[in-house]
Amino acid sequence: xxxxxxxxxxxxxxxxLLAEAAGPMRVSEIAExxxxxxxxxxxLLRTLCQVGFVSQDGAGGKYRLGAALLDLGGGPLDLxxxxxxxxxxxxxxxxxxxxxxxxxxxxxxxxxxxxHVFRPDDTQQKLDVGSSLPAHxxxxxxxxxxxxxxxxxxxxxxxxxxxxxxITTVAGLRAALGQVRQRGWASEVEEMTVGQAGVAVxxxxxGGLVVGAIGVSGAVDRICDPSGRPRPGVVSxxxxxxxxxxxxxxxx
Numbered sequence: 001x002x003x004x005x006x007x008x009x010x011x012x013x014x015x016x017l018l019a020e021a022a023g024p025m026r027v028s029e030i031a032e033x034x035x036x037x038x039x040x041x042x043x044l045l046r047t048l049c050q051v052g053f054v055s056q057d058g059a060g061g062k063y064r065l066g067a068a069l070l071d072l073g074g075g076p077l078d079l080x081x082x083x084x085x086x087x088x089x090x091x092x093x094x095x096x097x098x099x100x101x102x103x104x105x106x107x108x109x110x111x112x113x114x115x116h117v118f119r120p121d122d123t124q125q126k127l128d129v130g131s132s133l134p135a136h137x138x139x140x141x142x143x144x145x146x147x148x149x150x151x152x153x154x155x156x157x158x159x160x161x162x163x164x165x166x167i168t169t170v171a172g173l174r175a176a177l178g179q180v181r182q183r184g185w186a187s188e189v190e191e192m193t194v195g196q197a198g199v200a201v202x203x204x205x206x207g208g209l210v211v212g213a214i215g216v217s218g219a220v221d222r223i224c225d226p227s228g229r230p231r232p233g234v235v236s237x238x239x240x241x242x243x244x245x246x247x248x249x250x251x252x
Contacts, residue, residue, distance in 0.1 A: 013207025021149035024062030201242035
């Protein structure tokens with residue numbers, strides 16, 4: 001059976017992104033959200049405009065769904081589908097890092113945990129499946145917000161502090177999310193809970209759309225090196241797991 005057509009997958013991801021966005025988006029914003037080169041994104045948008053699936057607000061303006069697709073359905077990836085593809089990689093990640101693993105998706109400005117693997121030791125732990133975490137104060141949340149089309153709507157609700165290290169300004173959050181996009185992974189050190197740290201990486205569906213994130217969390221001295229930076233080995237293992245889940249989603 002022939003494989004999927006990459007350009008169609010990318011075009012579909014653009015349409016879904018615009019369908020979920022709070023308003024029109026610039027070509028640079030679309031390219032950044034999907035991890036595509038700007039010229040590639042511009043070419044796809046030009047074709048989508050020609051067939052009426054996307055419209056542009058004036059010459060060089062922002063893009064929105066076109067009249068031909070105002071009734072576009074589908075919405076975000078079903079959370080059960082995200083969990084079913086990610087679950088096979090969560091247990092090995094917990095075993096390799098020795099830390100708790102969570103898989104989450106962004107809903108109503110918060111991170112909803114769809115799967116949770118306990119840290120593989122004998123300590124007492126609480127299951128977090130179904131719970132919500134603040135997006136701006138967690139690695140999972142920052143991995144998702146970095147590619148969210150409606151960041152302005154999220155920050156308008158405020159950035160409450162959870163510790164003395166929580167990011168509470170829009171400028172600070174935008175800088176942190178820019179760093180996430182640059183390096184491909186997110187971290188938090190005592191931003192949600194004192195003594196705890198985390199690392200997370202986005203999960204991408206077909207076409208490159210970010211549909212979730214996978215991450216590990218644990219004591220600062222285990223997640224981070226003595227300088228306070230996430231240990232490279234931990235980051236590498238989380239990135240490998242995220243790539244594997246993304247690959248599974250793209251193939252199904």
